[in-house]
Every structure is written in structure tokens, then in C-alpha cells.
Amino acid sequence: MTSLKAFAEIVGTDYAMIGADTAKWAQDWTGAYSGAPGVVLRPADTAQVSAILRKASELRLSVIPVSGNTGLVGGTHAPGGVLLSLDRMNTIREVNPRARTAVVEAGVILSALHEAADDHELIFPLTFGAHGSAMIGGVLSTNAGGSNVLRYGNTRDLCLGIEAVLADGRVVDLMSAVHKDNSGLDLRDLLIGAEGQLGVITAAVMKLYPKPRAYATAMLAVPALGPALDLLNRLQDATGGAVEAFEYMPRNYIQTHLDRIEGARPPFDEMHDVNILVELGATADRDADPGPDGKPPIMALLERELEAMLEAGTLLDAVIAQNEAQRREMWARREAAAELTFWRKPYIDTDVAVPLDRVETFLEQANTRIAAKDPEAEPFYIAHLGDGNVHYGCYVSDPSPAHKDAIIAIVEDVVAELGGSFSAEHGVGQSKLATMRRRKDPVALDMMRRIKHALDSQGILNPGKTIPD
Amino acid sequence: MTSLKAFAEIVGTDYAMIGADTAKWAQDWTGAYSGAPGVVLRPADTAQVSAILRKASELRLSVIPVSGNTGLVGGTHAPGGVLLSLDRMNTIREVNPRARTAVVEAGVILSALHEAADDHELIFPLTFGAHGSAMIGGVLSTNAGGSNVLRYGNTRDLCLGIEAVLADGRVVDLMSAVHKDNSGLDLRDLLIGAEGQLGVITAAVMKLYPKPRAYATAMLAVPALGPALDLLNRLQDATGGAVEAFEYMPRNYIQTHLDRIEGARPPFDEMHDVNILVELGATADRDADPGPDGKPPIMALLERELEAMLEAGTLLDAVIAQNEAQRREMWARREAAAELTFWRKPYIDTDVAVPLDRVETFLEQANTRIAAKDPEAEPFYIAHLGDGNVHYGCYVSDPSPAHKDAIIAIVEDVVAELGGSFSAEHGVGQSKLATMRRRKDPVALDMMRRIKHALDSQGILNPGKTIPD
Numbered sequence: 042m043t044s045l046k047a048f049a050e051i052v053g054t055d056y057a058m059i060g061a062d063t064a065k066w067a068q069d070w071t072g073a074y075s076g077a078p079g080v081v082l083r084p085a086d087t088a089q090v091s092a093i094l095r096k097a098s099e100l101r102l103s104v105i106p107v108s109g110n111t112g113l114v115g116g117t118h119a120p121g122g123v124l125l126s127l128d129r130m131n132t133i134r135e136v137n138p139r140a141r142t143a144v145v146e147a148g149v150i151l152s153a154l155h156e157a158a159d160d161h162e163l164i165f166p167l168t169f170g171a172h173g174s175a176m177i178g179g180v181l182s183t184n185a186g187g188s189n190v191l192r193y194g195n196t197r198d199l200c201l202g203i204e205a206v207l208a209d210g211r212v213v214d215l216m217s218a219v220h221k222d223n224s225g226l227d228l229r230d231l232l233i234g235a236e237g238q239l240g241v242i243t244a245a246v247m248k249l250y251p252k253p254r255a256y257a258t259a260m261l262a263v264p265a266l267g268p269a270l271d272l273l274n275r276l277q278d279a280t281g282g283a284v285e286a287f288e289y290m291p292r293n294y295i296q297t298h299l300d301r302i303e304g305a306r307p308p309f310d311e312m313h314d315v316n317i318l319v320e321l322g323a324t325a326d327r328d329a330d331p332g333p334d335g336k337p338p339i340m341a342l343l344e345r346e347l348e349a350m351l352e353a354g355t356l357l358d359a360v361i362a363q364n365e366a367q368r369r370e371m372w373a374r375r376e377a378a379a380e381l382t383f384w385r386k387p388y389i390d391t392d393v394a395v396p397l398d399r400v401e402t403f404l405e406q407a408n409t410r411i412a413a414k415d416p417e418a419e420p421f422y423i424a425h426l427g428d429g430n431v432h433y434g435c436y437v438s439d440p441s442p443a444h445k446d447a448i449i450a451i452v453e454d455v456v457a458e459l460g461g462s463f464s465a466e467h468g469v470g471q472s473k474l475a476t477m478r479r480r481k482d483p484v485a486l487d488m489m490r491r492i493k494h495a496l497d498s499q500g501i502l503n504p505g506k507t508i509p510d
Numbered sequence: 511m512t513s514l515k516a517f518a519e520i521v522g523t524d525y526a527m528i529g530a531d532t533a534k535w536a537q538d539w540t541g542a543y544s545g546a547p548g549v550v551l552r553p554a555d556t557a558q559v560s561a562i563l564r565k566a567s568e569l570r571l572s573v574i575p576v577s578g579n580t581g582l583v584g585g586t587h588a589p590g591g592v593l594l595s596l597d598r599m600n601t602i603r604e605v606n607p608r609a610r611t612a613v614v615e616a617g618v619i620l621s622a623l624h625e626a627a628d629d630h631e632l633i634f635p636l637t638f639g640a641h642g643s644a645m646i647g648g649v650l651s652t653n654a655g656g657s658n659v660l661r662y663g664n665t666r667d668l669c670l671g672i673e674a675v676l677a678d679g680r681v682v683d684l685m686s687a688v689h690k691d692n693s694g695l696d697l698r699d700l701l702i703g704a705e706g707q708l709g710v711i712t713a714a715v716m717k718l719y720p721k722p723r724a725y726a727t728a729m730l731a732v733p734a735l736g737p738a739l740d741l742l743n744r745l746q747d748a749t750g751g752a753v754e755a756f757e758y759m760p761r762n763y764i765q766t767h768l769d770r771i772e773g774a775r776p777p778f779d780e781m782h783d784v785n786i787l788v789e790l791g792a793t794a795d796r797d798a799d800p801g802p803d804g805k806p807p808i809m810a811l812l813e814r815e816l817e818a819m820l821e822a823g824t825l826l827d828a829v830i831a832q833n834e835a836q837r838r839e840m841w842a843r844r845e846a847a848a849e850l851t852f853w854r855k856p857y858i859d860t861d862v863a864v865p866l867d868r869v870e871t872f873l874e875q876a877n878t879r880i881a882a883k884d885p886e887a888e889p890f891y892i893a894h895l896g897d898g899n900v901h902y903g904c905y906v907s908d909p910s911p912a913h914k915d916a917i918i919a920i921v922e923d924v925v926a927e928l929g930g931s932f933s934a935e936h937g938v939g940q941s942k943l944a945t946m947r948r949r950k951d952p953v954a955l956d957m958m959r960r961i962k963h964a965l966d967s968q969g970i971l972n973p974g975k976t977i978p979d
Contacts, residue, residue: 140865184692195690197699198667213953219863221664221899221934223653223703224942224950225976226958230666230699234692251747278720281794283750325750327796394688396609430690465690473693481693484682488965489695495964496957508694 044100048082048123051092056083056129066126069118070111070171071383071390074471076120078105083126087204087212087243090125094241095210097123097501104208105503106237108147108176112183113379113390114470116236116506125241127178133157134244141249142201142218147178147242154247163249166193166285170376181242184234186466188286188375191427192322195466197233199248205232205240208497218246231492236468237503239496253285253322254329255337258362259347260371262313266401266426268355269317273427275346280321283328283339287427288318288375289400294423297381298374308374309358317426318375319343320368378423378432387440388421390432390472391452395461397429404431406455411435411448418448430465446475453480469507478509513569517551517592520561525552525598535595538587539580539640540852540859543940545589547574552595556673556681556712559594563710564679566592566970573677574972575706577616577645581652582848582859583939585705585975594710596647602626603713610718611670611687616647616711623716632718635662635754639845650711653703655935657755657844660896661791664935666702668717674701674709677966687715700961705937706972708965722754722791723798724806727831728816729840731782735870735895737824738786742896744815749790752797752808756896757787757844758869763892766850767843777843778827786895787844788812789837847892847901856909857890859901859941860921864930866898873900875924880904880917887917899934915944922949938976947978 049057058081067077084090097104105119108127117124131148138161145154151165151172158165167180169187179185181203186195193199202217215229232240263269266289276284292314299305308316323329323339332338343361350356362368382390395403404422411418417438424431437448453463453476463480464473477486489508493500518526527550536546553559566573574588577596586593600617607630614623620634620641627634636649638656648654650672655664662668671686684698701709732738735758745753761783768774777785792798792808801807812830819825831837851859864872873891880887886907893900906917922932922945932949933942946955958977962969 139867184696186690186692190690197696207953207957211953211956213957214951215954217931218929219865219898219931219934221655221659221863221894221897222931223655223935223937224931224933225938225946225954226707226961227653227666227696227699227703228954228957230696231961234696238695278793279795281750281752281792281797323750324747326748328750394690396688398608428690429688460687462686462688462691462693464693465688466692468692469694477694482683484676484680485684485694485697487680488676488682488697491964492695492700492961495960 044102045080047096048080048093051089051096052082052084056085063124066107066110066124069115070379071113074115074118076118078119078124079121081124081126083129085129087206090206090241090243091210091212093125094206094208098209098499101499101501103501103504106178106182106241108178109150109171109174111171111175112179112470113467114472116183116468116470116503118471127176127243130243136161136249138163140218143247143249144244145177145247146244147176149177151175151177151180158249159252162252164252165199165247166250167196167199170379177245177247178242181233181245182235182237183468184466186425186428186430188288188425190425190466191287192282192285193250197230200229200233200245201248202246203229203232203242204244205242207240208499208502213240216244216246234468236470236507238493238507239502251324253324255323255339256368257321257337257340257343258368258371259319259343260308260360261317261319261347261356262309262358263315263317263356265315268350269315269426270397271355272346272350276319276321276343279342279346280328280339283321283323284319284427285322286318286320289424289426290316290318290375291422293421294381297421298377301381301384302377305374306370308360311358313357318371382421382434385436387437387445388434389437389445389448390434391449391463392430392432392465392467393452393456393461393463394428394430394465395456395459399459399461400424400426400429400431403455403459403461407433407452410451410455414451415439415444415448449476471506474506474509513571514549516565517549517562520558520565521551521553525554532593535576535579535593538584539848540582543584543587545587547588547593548590550593550595552598554598556675559675559710559712560679560681562594563675563677567678567968570968570970572970572973575647575651575710577647578619578640578643580640580644581648581939582936583941585652585937585939585972587940596645596712599712605630605718607632609687612716612718613713614646614716615713616645618646620644620646620649627718628721631721633721634668634716635719636665636668639848646714646716647711650702650714651704651706652937653935655894655897655899657757657894659894660756661751661754662719666699669698669702669714670717671715672698672701672711673713674711676709677968677971682709685713685715703937705939705976707962707976708971720793722793724792724808725837726790726806726809726812727837727840728788728812728828729777730786730788730816730828731778731826732784732786732824733826734784737819738784738895739866740824741815741819745788745790745812748811748815749797749808752790752792753788753896754791755787755789758893758895759785759787759844760891762890763850766890767846770850770853771846774843775839777829780827782826787840851890851903854905856906856914857903858906858914858917859903860918860932861899861901861934861936862921862925862930862932863897863899863934864925864928868928868930869893869895869898869900872924872928872930876902876921879920879924883920884908884913884917918945940975943975943978
């Protein structure tokens with residue numbers, strides 16, 4: 042393997058691995074994709090990434106970038122290929138509290154950025170279950186979402202500048218740290234969410250936000266999604282948009298959490314069909330400074346709204362977190378989602394978004410039509426309800442690809458009828474390639490292929506994913 | 511002219527204009543660019559835009575899209591070319607108050623969208639001086655900014671989906687109305703701000719926001735920019751980010767406004783060097799519902815902050831608008847900027863952004879270095895201070911392109927040293943082409959050229975602008 046020798050010269054022999062050493066990267070998080078990469082390279086810096094891509098271009102070898110390997114769509118699966126792991130490039134180069142920015146490398150773990158911001162009483166608001174292992178490179182390359190998109194936007198909204206290495210090894214410097222930059226085509230947003238098709242993101246300037254000085258976090262049981270959405274709107278109006286998260290968990294999710302997680306406790310004395318995790322964040326003094334009762338006004342505000350709902354009969358039960366430990370317990374239940382979902386097979390998962398007021402219709406339609414096709418199917422889902430984003434999934438009776446694809450197509454049909462998106466926040470990777478082919482506007486697909494060819498004419502970057510042939 | 515006949519067949523003879531009928535489009539708003547287009551076409555719908563571009567591709571004719579023609583960078587100047595005016599496509603197809611979206615065509619005037627939103631107690635927050643004539647197509651194609659970017663973002667942040675016609679006449683449908691859509695490369699954001707290089711935007715889904723139920727608007731005189739920025743931070747912390755605008759006007763701007771605008775009145779009894787227009791918007795009930803004194807709490811909050819500044823000696827004078835007429839007068843002063851700037855020549859204008867805390871340094875450096883080069887130069891500028899975005903301009907002593915370029919290069923140097931952006935919100939067009947060539951990362955420029963070629967291989971869309979050869 043002459044190419045292994047060439048790559049080892051770039052990254053050092055310890056960081057060019059083959060055989061058993063690559064086992065860690067042989068399987069994706071969901072277990073749906075397996076097969077060891079031919080070689081795993083772990084560069085130390087952008088110059089090494091550049092040299093690797095120059096060499097790979099010369100040899101016409103496929104390169105598949107990976108950072109935390111926590112994606113759910115098979116986007117970093119690379120049997121036999123050159124896997125480029127950014128995990129060693131894990132330096133937080135700078136936190137600038139005055140400008141509220143952080144300059145980070147692609148291998149920085151999301152939690153590490155959270156902690157670095159917290160040291161300055163700031164937050165990097167993006168978060169999701171895998172925050173302890175997901176890395177910024179993958180977060181950017183998938184334009185990741187999560188639980189706080191409602192207030193702060195997704196990754197693209199949180200990034201001011203990036204550095205990336207193109208297929209031919211050239212480095213593009215778009216490391217702007219200002220909020221307004223109209224200097225030609227928007228290459229930054231094109232590279233973000235491109236799933237490694239156009240370049241390898243090596244560093245970025247991320248936005249930080251004031252840390253909420255108080256939270257009001259609660260679990261609610263409501264009779265249906267309608268009253269929950271009314272509550273969301275009332276809370277947004279009352280606070281001027283301080284709702285950080287509004288998460289929906291149905292009964293079977295709560296039950297599975299109790300069954301499978303050691304020490305898990307039920308949110309309420311009784312089980313309910315519609316459970317909501319709501320969190321308000323108070324950055325304003327007048328919401329955070331404790332009132333006469335010692336509580337932050339934001340919590341009193343939430344209590345008042347919930348009391349009004351109880352009186353109106355639109356709230357069945359509610360628990361407000363009284364301390365950080367109780368708040369963490371509520372969040373741990375929500376963040377176990379991936380763990381609670383992917384242990385059982387055969388399973389189909391989707392990641393759709395519909396207009397907020399159509400989530401209930403979407404769920405009814407999808408459940409009904411799937412039951413007609415596969416009476417043994419068991420829907421299992423959760424939703425970022427405040428974004429209209431449903432991680433709709435289903436345990437199906439037949440593991441054949443044809444059956445699974447037929448079930449997915451049913452979900453896609455409902456989404457299309459409701460004017461939604463078939464791919465909300467997880468990305469396309471391999472698992473949604475068929476969906477992209479049949480659902481995305483054909484002119485848009487052609488544009489993507491042309492742009493891909495213009496920037497990676499040999500097609501060496503992460504082939505066979507994201508953009509269908 | 512066989513091509514005129516062919517185009518007239520598409521749009522109708524009344525809407526394919528040559529000669530004197532094209533005079534309206536012969537000059538740009540600033541007066542810097544003049545020369546009549548060869549033909550002006552005014553299509554009625556997307557199908558006609560598509561047919562025009564198909565025909566132009568066949569004939570290899572250049573097509574320059576224009577909507578409101580209020581740009582400041584020569585981006586729609588088209589001597590002898592085919593000018594494609596979107597002005598007849600001015601339908602607001604839908605306002606959906608529940609989803610808080612509006613579906614608009616490219617020729618909708620910005621003010622018309624403001625009014626349509628207002629009918630539903632909502633706002634489309636983007637605004638700037640030319641709101642009465644600027645159209646959505648140009649707003650999108652330049653990723654326009656303005657006075658409310660601080661709170662709501664620029665145009666890209668306010669758009670959910672677009673429809674565009676490519677150089678070969680194909681229509682790409684990206685009219686998503688959901689907030690999360692990760693389905694492949696981000697073509698929407700690539701087309702937004704592309705200044706007509708990649709396609710002609712024909713329609714869009716724009717976001718709407720709750721209309722602030724009360725405003726607190728004031729003119730402040732402060733001894734320097736430092737105390738102004740401290741105030742901005744305090745107001746953001748106190749309100750949780752309710753500052754809608756924070757605009758800086760120096761003494762000579764205020765004076766020019768008095769001199770040139772009929773009926774203009776001074777903001778204060780005395781003239782001051784540093785004048786700030788600040789506006790807070792209250793969407794939350796607790797900020798807007800009138801208190802015991804009949805005033806919205808947001809106004810009391812602003813008063814308290816200003817009193818504290820007066821006591822500390824960091825505020826020289828302040829006037830709070832007591833009614834909508836007074837508020838409008840404050841805004842009219844700011845919105846006259848373009849009118850007050852471009853009447854006198856020779857003038858160089860720039861549109862730069864630097865980190866917030868470096869605006870003062872930027873101004874000092876630019877003023878000093880320009881004075882050394884051209885002692886007769888008179889700086890004339892305003893700033894979206896809350897964004898670090900300065901419309902730095904200067905009346906110079908010598909109208910020669912070489913001298914003007916030398917002055918612009920001085921500004922660019924200072925911006926580069928301070929880590930800023932040489933093109934913040936107006937776009938590149940023709941006026942910043944030289945700047946793009948010498949200041950933008952060369953790999954980024956090469957990527958732009960490749961993408962342009964991939965989507966418009968004949969180079970018929972708005973040639974000679976935005977992306978330097």
C-alpha cells in the first residue's frame with residue numbers, strides 16, 4: 042500500500058491506521074452501517090488535512106471526513122475508503138467574551154465548547170443528546186439542530202465564519218468574525234450542511250450568547266397537542282420569545298425510558314399520552330432577579346400560565362423543576378432519545394418538519410396509513426414541537442429494504458401533502474438518498490450535482506452520499 | 511432586431527421597450543452609473559421570465575435583472591444589455607398569520623410587504639431608507655440589511671424559501687415554508703445575495719414577526735462612542751435583546767440634514783458630535799401594557815437607563831419620542847441618509863463592518879490616514895452602530911478614479927487590520943469589484959467563479975459584476 046506510506050508521511054505513522062486499529066470507526070452510531078474503512082488518518086492541523094487531500098486527489102482516492110461519528114444517517118460510513126478523522130484538531134483557539142465569539146477547530150467536542158462559553162457566563166446554545174461526543178466539524182457539516190433551535194436557530198445561524206479544505210487540498214479562508222458580510226457568493230452557508238461533499242471544514246467562528254440567569258423548566262401533561270401549542274404562543278407573547286425549548290414525548294416514549302434506563306423515574310404519578318418539556322430562559326434582569334418569594338419572575342410567569350390552563354381544563358398535570366438537579370433529570374429523559382430508539386430493529390426513522398399547526402394532523406395521518414400497510418407496526422417518535430420537527434419512527438414487521446422503504450414513502454407522502462420538509466435536521470447521508478432522489482426538486486438536484494462537480498471534479502469527497510446520482 | 515421581436519412575443523409589445531422608453535432604467539440611484547439598456551423587458555410571471563432566459567441563452571445575450579433599482583453599487587446597470595425588470599410581478603400571494611409567513615413575488619415593494627404584515631398585527635422587520643421603492647427581488651439578491659438587523663438579522667435570516675429561474679430558463683422550486691430544512695446543499699442561501707449571478711429570484715417565502723406593541727425611541731447625545739456601546743449592552747441585558755435599532759449620526763450629518771431637508775428640525779437645542787437613535791420594541795405584555803403613569807414599561811426602563819447615564823456624566827442630552835409623530839421624525843432623519851450623501855461629488859462610499867468595540871478606532875484611523883493623503887477630504891458617514899456597520903464615505907478633492915481608489919484602499923487597509931469586512935450589506939456590484947479582487951481570499955474567488963460557470967456556463971447573467979474575472 043504505497044498510499045498508506047504517503048499518508049503516514051503526512052500525519053505520522055501513529056496516526057495513519059489500518060486493520061484492527063480502525064475498528065472504532067467501522068460502525069455508525071445507529072448500527073445500520075458497518076464495514077471498516079481502508080485507512081483512518083488523524084491529522085494534527087489544517088496543513089495536514091490539506092496535504093492529505095492533495096495526495097488523495099493525485100491518487101484519485103475517496104476521502105470521507107468524520108469528527109464525532111454520532112450522525113444518524115450514515116454520512117460518515119466509509120468501507121474500504123480513506124477516513125479522515127478531525128478528532129485531534131480539538132483546540133478552542135479563542136473565546137472572546139466582548140465580541141461573544143469562539144474560534145474552534147473541527148474536532149472540538151460540543152460539550153467542551155459549552156464549558157468554555159460557561160467560563161465567561163455565556164452559552165453556545167446548540168445542544169442535543171450526543172453533546173458529549175459530537176464534534177463541531179460534524180455539527181457544521183450537517184447543519185445540526187437540536188432542542189434550542191426554537192430560540193437560537195440551527196448551526197448555520199450560529200456560525201460567523203469557517204475555514205475549509207477543498208478536494209484539491211486548497212484552503213479557503215472564510216473566517217469572518219463580523220455579523221454582516223456581503224462579499225460575493227455565500228460560500229460559508231454552502232459549505233455548512235454540505236456533509237463533506239464540497240470540502241472539509243477545519244475551523245469556525247461560532248456565536249456565543251448571554252447565559253440565561255434563570256430558567257423555568259417544567260414537564261406538562263396535556264390532553265392534546267392543540268392546547269400545548271396555544272401555551273407555546275402565550276408564553277412567547279408574554280416573554281417576548283424566551284421559550285428555549287418545547288419538546289413533545291408521547292406515552293410510549295416515557296414508558297420505554299422507564300423500562301430501559303436504570304434509575305429512571307416517571308414525570309407524573311399517572312401516565313399520560315401527551316407529555317411536554319418546556320423551558321424558558323431569562324436573560325433579562327427583570328425576569329431573572331428573584332422576587333419577594335425568592336423565585337425568578339420567569340418561574341412565577343410560567344406558574345400563572347399553567348394555573349390558567351388547569352382552570353380551563355387544558356392541563357392534566359405539571360411539574361416545575363425547583364432546582365438544577367430536577368431540571369437535569371427532565372433533560373436527561375429527553376436526551377436519551379437516540380438511545381431509546383435505535384436498540385430495537387427493524388426500525389425506520391425519519392426526520393421531518395411540518396408547519397407547527399399541522400403536527401397533530403401529520404401524526405394522525407402517518408399512524409393511520411402505516412397501520413393500514415403494516416398492522417404490526419409500532420410508531421415510536423418524539424418531536425421538537427416548537428419547530429414542527431418530528432423524529433417520526435416506527436418498528437416494522439418486516440426487515441426487508443423494500444418494506445422499510447414503502448413505510449418511509451408513506452411518511453414522505455404525508456409530509457408533502459402538508460407542505461413540509463422530508464429532511465429537517467439530521468441531514469441526508471445515505472439513509473435519505475432515495476428520498477432525495479424522488480422528493481427534491483429535480484432542478485435543485487441538478488444544481489447540486491453541477492456545484493459538486495465544479496468543486497470536486499473527481500468526486501473524491503464522501504462519494505455516494507447526500508446528492509443522488 | 512430579431513431578438514426584440516422574439517422577446518416581445520414573450521412579454522407582449524407593451525412590455526418590451528427600447529429607446530426613450532428605457533430612460534427610467536438608464537441611470538442608477540447614485541448617479542454614478544449611466545447608459546441606457548438595449549431593451550427593457552417587463553415579464554408578467556415566472557413562466558415569462560423562464561422563456562426570456564431560454565431565449566437569451568439561445569442567443570447568448572446578457573440579461574441583467576432589476577427590481578426597485580435602488581441599489582448603491584451599480585449592480586443593475588446594463589448599458590446596451592437586456593434589462594429584465596421584475597416590477598410587474600408584484601403580487602403578495604399569501605399572508606399566513608398563524609405560520610407568520612408571507613409569500614411574495616420579486617416585484618413587491620418593501621413598503622407594501624410592511625403594510626400587508628401590519629394588517630395582521632405582524633411586521634416584516636427589514637427596513638431602510640428606500641423602503642418605498644426597493645423591491646423584494648433586489649432585497650433578496652443583495653441580502654439587504656438596514657436598521658433592524660441588530661434584532662432580526664439581514665434578508666437571508668428572514669427568508670424561508672425562494673423560487674428562481676436559472677440562466678438556461680429552468681425554474682428551481684425551493685419554496686419551503688418550514689424553519690428546518692436540511693435537504694442537501696443550501697441553494698437558497700447561495701442564490702440570496704448572489705446579485706443575479708446564478709439565477710433570477712422570482713418569488714419567496716418571507717418570515718413575519720409579532721408587531722411590537724410599544725416602542726421606546728430616543729435621540730441621544732453622548733460624549734463618545736464608548737458610553738453609547740455600554741448603554742447598548744445594558745439595554746440588551748435589561749430587556750433580553752429588545753433593542754431594534756442603534757444608529758449613529760455625527761455632527762456633520764445632522765447639520766447637512768438641517769441644511770438640505772425642508773422643515774428639518776435639530777434633535778437637540780445644541781449641536782453635538784455623537785448622536786444616537788435608539789429604539790426598543792416591546793413584544794412582551796409586561797413591557798408593553800401601560801403602567802400606572804400611562805406609559806409602557808419599556809419606556810420607563812429606557813428613562814431609568816438614561817437618567818443613570820446623565821448622573822454618571824456619560825449622556826449630554828436625550829429626547830424620548832412621546833408619540834408616533836415624534837418617532838417618525840427621528841426615523842425620517844436617519845432614513846434620509848442616501849439622499850444626504852450622494853448629491854455632492856466627487857464622493858467615495860464604502861460599506862464596512864468591524865467588531866463593535868472597534869468602530870471608534872476604525873473611524874479615527876480612517877479619518878487620520880485619509881487626511882494625510884488628501885488634506886481637503888471631508889469624511890461623511892453614518893453607522894448601524896449596533897452591527898459595527900459603518901457607511902464610511904468621504905468627499906474627496908480629486909475626481910480621478912485613481913485618487914478615489916487610493917482613498918478606498920486606505921479604508922480597506924484599516925478594515926483588514928481590525929478584522930472587519932469590506933462589504934457589509936450593500937453588495938459588490940461594480941463599485942466593489944476592485945476591492946473583491948484584491949481583498950477576498952483567492953481560493954474563495956476561484957470557488958465563486960467555478961460555481962458561476964457551473965450554473966451559467968455562457969456567463970449571460972449580470973456579467974461584469976460581483977465576481978471579478
